[in-house]
Amino acid sequence: MAVFQAALVNEIEKLYKKKKALVAIVLSLAVIIIGQLAIVGVRSGFGLRGVGSVEFPMLVLSVVVNTILPLFTALVAIDSFSGEYSQNSMRITLTRPVSRFKIFTAKISAIVLFILATLLMLLIFSMLVGLIFNTNSTTWDSISRTFFAYLVSLFPMIVLALGIVMLANLFKNGISVFFVSILAFIVLEVLGVVFSQYSSLFLTSQLDWYNLFLINSFPLGKIVRQFMIMLGSGIMLFTAGFYLFDKKEF
Amino acid sequence: MEKIIEIINLSKSYRNGRGIEDINLNIYKGDIFGFLGPNGAGKSTAMKIMTGLIRPDRGDVKIFGHSVTEEYELAMKKVSCLIETAESYSYLSAFDNLKQLARYYPDVDHQRIDEVLELTGMSKYKNEKPKKFSLGMKQRLGLSAAVLSRPEVVILDEPLNGLDVEGMIDIRKMIQHLAEKEQTTFFISSHLIHDVELTCNRIGVIYNGKILNVDSTQTILNNYATLENYFVSEVQRNGRISSCTR
Numbered sequence: 001m002a003v004f005q006a007a008l009v010n011e012i013e014k015l016y017k018k019k020k021a022l023v024a025i026v027l028s029l030a031v032i033i034i035g036q037l038a039i040v041g042v043r044s045g046f047g048l049r050g051v052g053s054v055e056f057p058m059l060v061l062s063v064v065v066n067t068i069l070p071l072f073t074a075l076v077a078i079d080s081f082s083g084e085y086s087q088n089s090m091r092i093t094l095t096r097p098v099s100r101f102k103i104f105t106a107k108i109s110a111i112v113l114f115i116l117a118t119l120l121m122l123l124i125f126s127m128l129v130g131l132i133f134n135t136n137s138t139t140w141d142s143i144s145r146t147f148f149a150y151l152v153s154l155f156p157m158i159v160l161a162l163g164i165v166m167l168a169n170l171f172k173n174g175i176s177v178f179f180v181s182i183l184a185f186i187v188l189e190v191l192g193v194v195f196s197q198y199s200s201l202f203l204t205s206q207l208d209w210y211n212l213f214l215i216n217s218f219p220l221g222k223i224v225r226q227f228m229i230m231l232g233s234g235i236m237l238f239t240a241g242f243y244l245f246d247k248k249e250f
Numbered sequence: 251m252e253k254i255i256e257i258i259n260l261s262k263s264y265r266n267g268r269g270i271e272d273i274n275l276n277i278y279k280g281d282i283f284g285f286l287g288p289n290g291a292g293k294s295t296a297m298k299i300m301t302g303l304i305r306p307d308r309g310d311v312k313i314f315g316h317s318v319t320e321e322y323e324l325a326m327k328k329v330s331c332l333i334e335t336a337e338s339y340s341y342l343s344a345f346d347n348l349k350q351l352a353r354y355y356p357d358v359d360h361q362r363i364d365e366v367l368e369l370t371g372m373s374k375y376k377n378e379k380p381k382k383f384s385l386g387m388k389q390r391l392g393l394s395a396a397v398l399s400r401p402e403v404v405i406l407d408e409p410l411n412g413l414d415v416e417g418m419i420d421i422r423k424m425i426q427h428l429a430e431k432e433q434t435t436f437f438i439s440s441h442l443i444h445d446v447e448l449t450c451n452r453i454g455v456i457y458n459g460k461i462l463n464v465d466s467t468q469t470i471l472n473n474y475a476t477l478e479n480y481f482v483s484e485v486q487r488n489g490r491i492s493s494c495t496r
Contacts, residue, residue: 003323006353013350018341089337092347092395095301096354097326249304 003098007106010093011080012113020079021114024072028118029125031068032060036129056130057146058214060122065153065207069118073157074181076114077164080107081245082174091250104242108165115157123150149210156206159230162237163203169244206230251278254403254435255300260309262295270295270459273309277403277437277452282429284450284467285439286481292459293439294334297407300437301331313403330401332409336392340381344372344391347380348398355399366394369424371417385412393421397428404428406438410445422449447477455484462488 015021036056084090093103123146163184168177188204199205209226212219255277263269270292277283287293298304300311302318302325311318316325338347345363352358367373370390380388389412396404404425410418426449428434440446446453447467454464462484467477474480 002356003354009353010350013346014339014342017339017346087337087340088335089339091303091333092337092339092351094303095326095331095333096351097323097329098354099323247305250298 004102004106007093007098007102008109011106011110015076015080015110015114018079021076024068024075024114025118025121028064028068028072028122031064032122032126032129035060035063036133040133056133057123057126058149060126061149061153061210062208064122065157065210066204069115069153069157070160070185070207072118073111073115073161074164074178077111077161078168078174078177078181080111081165081168082171082177085248086173088250094250100246101242104245108162108238111161111165112154112158115161116154119150119153119157123147145214148213152213153207153210155227155230156203156209159203159206159234159237162234162241166237166241166244169241169248200226201229203233253277254279254281254314255437256312256315257296257300258310258312260296260299260306260311262299262304262306264295268292268295268459270456273456273459273461275454275461275464277435279435280429280433281452282425282436282450283438284446284453285437285456286441286443286446286453286477287439287456288441291456293441293456294407295459296456297331297333297405297437297439300405301329301333302326303333328399328402329405330396330399330403331405331407332392332396333405333407335411336389336395338380338388338391338395340379343377343379344383344394345376347391348395351395351398358399362398362400366398369397370394371420386414386417389413390417390421393424397424400432401434403435403437406436408440409438410440410442418445425449443476443478443481447471453477455481457485457488460488 039056094100127143127146164177164181167180167184168174171177171180185204188202192199192202192205206226206229209223209230212223212226253276255275257273257275260273261269261271263271268290273292273296285293285296295304299306300313300318302322305319310320311325313325313329314327318325338344339350342350344367348363348366349360352360352363364373364376367376370393372387372390372394375383375387380391383391389409393406393409396406396409409421409425413421422445425436425438429436436450438446438450450467452464452466453470455462470477470480474483
């Protein structure tokens with residue numbers, strides 16, 4: 001456990017020191033400010049209501065889970081694997097008394113922590129901005145639902161990250177991984193529209209699964225089914241990614 | 251004598267036909283073993299297998315009795331290495347680079363990091379990032395990383411790459427000091443014959459992926475004027491045998 005902990009601390013330090021993760025978080029926060037300014041503009045310019053204080057974080061979430069969050073997840077995941085392959089710096093860790101499984105798991109854990117940190121930052125800032133700019137009544141129930149919606153958005157992002165990590169271990173350079181990831185994302189989006197009856201199977205549709213938690217009737221059966229699909233895909237992608245990583249020669 | 255590294259029937263072939271074939275070697279405690287061979291002879295391949303960077307087609311390497319393919323963490327617990335070029339994270343300072351490695355060893359603290367940076371003459375650059383370092387400075391940082399954990403075995407692949415004469419002498423002294431005072435076992439590959447002669451006490455010659463001979467430096471120098479003469483003689487003898495069997 002101590003060895004895994006050391007590997008995880010190292011991965012987090014590398015993410016932090018590279019500043020890419022920090023830039024990603026700052027840009028995410030910029031989206032909130034721009035979004036809020038747009039809403040203020042609409043309200044004062046056209047006299048429309050825009051959104052309420054609790055609706056604003058949900059509006060932010062609906063935008064980021066389909067755009068910048070997958071993009072930043074892809075960048076961090078690619079950098080963590082392909083970036084180190086291209087600079088040969090993966091050898092630094094691989095030649096220490098730590099197994100490849102622990103290195104792989106530590107890297108994945110660091111990516112998951114990055115996604116979680118970004119989601120929490122987005123939640124806190126969007127709530128603060130929502131409360132400051134849109135003064136109307138807020139209930140604890142709506143706050144807890146918003147919090148939960150942000151939290152569960154982590155799961156499809158983890159599956160997405162695992163998919164990108166698998167691609168990073170399949171292709172030689174980071175640019176190929178990035179373009180194949182974008183292509184796969186677009187194809188899945190299109191498939192989700194064309195074959196809408198099977199859309200729950202596609203990862204891109206699962207990015208919006210937080211909406212299931214906002215329905216008053218709480219569709220437990222559907223939530224469990226979606227979760228199991230994500231869990232299954234996650235396990236398969238993790239196994240495939242690790243298999244490729246373990247076989248890799250440096 | 252205690253056997254530290256055991257290389258058993260190690261084979262690995264690449265698509266281009268190069269690689270190593272049936273290498274058998276034993277390294278004992280306190281050895282400064284020189285792995286001598288020309289470019290492309292298979293030195294780096296053997297060393298990469300020894301450090302788990304690539305997997306062998308056949309055979310195994312045991313370090314302190316633990317297989318590197320089966321029990322990697324145990325095998326590498328008291329081992330440190332520098333393979334080909336000294337790698338470092340360009341966005342971390344020299345000190346932070348070593349701090350990353352120190353986390354894997356509970357008894358390595360900040361004081362030890364300062365100590366190894368001093369030992370390799372890098373202490374004045376400890377807060378600088380390696381992207382501005384020369385090849386020699388990067389190599390010194392790599393050597394600092396290799397001795398950081400007070401390893402009992404150090405595997406060095408071409409450790410003098412990019413070093414100036416002063417650097418070569420410093421590193422040679424450091425290797426001899428660690429072997430004498432701390433009984434550290436070294437496995438060093440090099441194509442620099444003169445340097446192997448001055449540093450190592452046992453020498454193995456590898457040529458075309460095969461081990462030609464292993465002997466102590468003393469015995470070799472008793473029979474040959476220089477190590478270079480011995481190397482040429484071994485290679486020529488092998489060449490004759492190869493051409494006879496063709």
